[in-house]
Amino acid sequence: MRPSSDLCRTQEARQRAIAASANLANIKSIANAAAAAWAKEARQADLREGRKSLAAEARRTHASGGSFLFDSLPSENPDRGFAEA
Secondary structure, eight states, X not given: OOOXXXXXXXHHHHHXXXXXXXXXXHHHHHHXXXXXXXHHHHHHHHHHHXXXXXXXXXHXXXXXXXXXXXXXXXXXXXXXXXXXX
């Protein structure tokens, strides 16, 4: 299971708070590294969630009989649209 962007940002904030309250340099550096890792994972989670919502929108549009964004764009295939003729 992949973590959500909300979970990642919560964990990032927690690690930043640990780093801010730590007295020892090694604890600060480890917590800052962990916070950076959680921030990176949050960015990846945002991308995953965006792709997931785009795919869900495409499925809903296709199920309702409508055309999706890519159906209205010009095709690189010059024969597209002539298969039915």
